[in-house]
Amino acid sequence: MFDVPEEDAYPFDIELISASVDAFRRQMDYVARHFRPITFATLLAHLDRSEPPPPRALIVTFDDGFADNYHEAFQVLRERGVPATIFVSTGFIDRQENFWYERVANAVLASRSGRGELPGGEALVLGPDIAARRPAVKRVLSALKQMPDDERRRQVARLVAQFDPAGRCDGDPRSGPLTWDHVREMSAAGIEFGSHSVDHPILSRVDDEGIRREFTESRARIEAVTGRAVQVVAYPVGGPDAFDGRVKAAAREAGYRLGISYVTGYENTATWDPFAIRRLHVERYTGEPLFRAMLAMPATFAG
Known part of the structure; x- marks a missing residue:
């Protein structure tokens, strides 16, 4: 996400902010001048011909499918002729409900109560303002990401009800998802879309049938909207604990050709x-x- 002028007043998970719009413009200016930005489709086409990627190739990626990818990033990319790949969690697109981790973060940060209860029953004492509550958000989200998927869903509902009984944590455009109209327009302009699952679960905590559904349904929905093949999936959260051999095998079986983590590094296709x-x-x-x-x-x- 982009452009948070006052971090101490921003009522969502600050760790999801990638750059201000001005910083992103400068970054893409540099990329356009000094590198060859491509898409995964271009990369795969080179590999299919047994050719190496173009010199100085890189791929600009975004995860989740936040609306500011359209309202802020799209114009910057288009003006500079920089393609990019956006990995979307299809179950949130077009919904007036924020991503589950944003709902939890906002509920904790905006709570009118000074205390609550962590998953597992441990007391959670909240600070007096947003800045003081950010460590509590990290603790809650970290605990949720370690749970089996069904339990995570139950705990998200419980936490939101506990901290935000008035239901104020949904529908904030600063943290909302794209619409399918956004996706169609950007795809027609050359932005590549890949899967980021349907519901943004931690896939290593999901059973085999659930993983299959997340991969196949998200892929089918994006292809139906864009009319383009979806060959790449990015694993939600994407750290070493968020995907495993079972998840990778399911991605391959679902027809994807590449699986993208959020582990720090770079790649040599050889x-x-x-x-x-x-x-x-x-x-x-x-x-x-x-x-x-x-x-x-x-x-x-x-790394």
């Missing part, structure tokens, strides 16, 4: 695991010198 592709992270604190250094010396920043 040696990679195509279902555990790593990425370099651009965060809100990634200044311009660091951004340029990451692209110039990716191995230095590969």
Whole structure:
């Protein structure tokens, strides 16, 4: 996500902010001047011809499907001729409900109560303002990400009801999802869309049938809307604990050709695991010198 002028007043998970709009413009100016931005479809076409990727190739990616990918990033990318890939969780597109982790974060940050209860029963004492409550958000989200999927869903509902009984945590456009009209327009303009599941679960905590559904239904929905083949999936959360051999095998069986993690790193197509592709992270604190250094010396920043 983009552009939070006052972090201490922002009532959602601040860790999801990647850049201000001005910083993103500068980053894409640099990418357009010094690199060859491509899509995964272009990469796969080269590999199918037994050709290496183009020199200085990179792929710009976004996860989840936040509306500001359309309202902020799309114009910046289009003006510079930079393609990108957006991985969307299809169950949230067109809904007036924020992503589950944003609902929880907002409920905790905006709660009128000074205390609550963590999953498992441990007391959770909330600070007096948003800045003081951010550690509590991290604790809650970390606990949720370790749970079996059914239990996570129950706990999300419980936590939102506990901290936000008035239901104020949904529908905030600062943290809302794309619409399918956004997806159609961006796809027609050359933005690539990949799967990020249906409901954004932690896939390693989901049973086999659930994983299959997440992969096949999301892929079918995106293809129906865009008219383009979906060959790539990015695993929700994407850390080492969020996907495993079972998840990778299910991605392959569902017809995907590449699986994208959120493990820090970069890839050489001669040696990679195509279902555990790593990425370099651009965060809100990634200044311009660091951004340029990451692209110039990716191995230095590969975890």
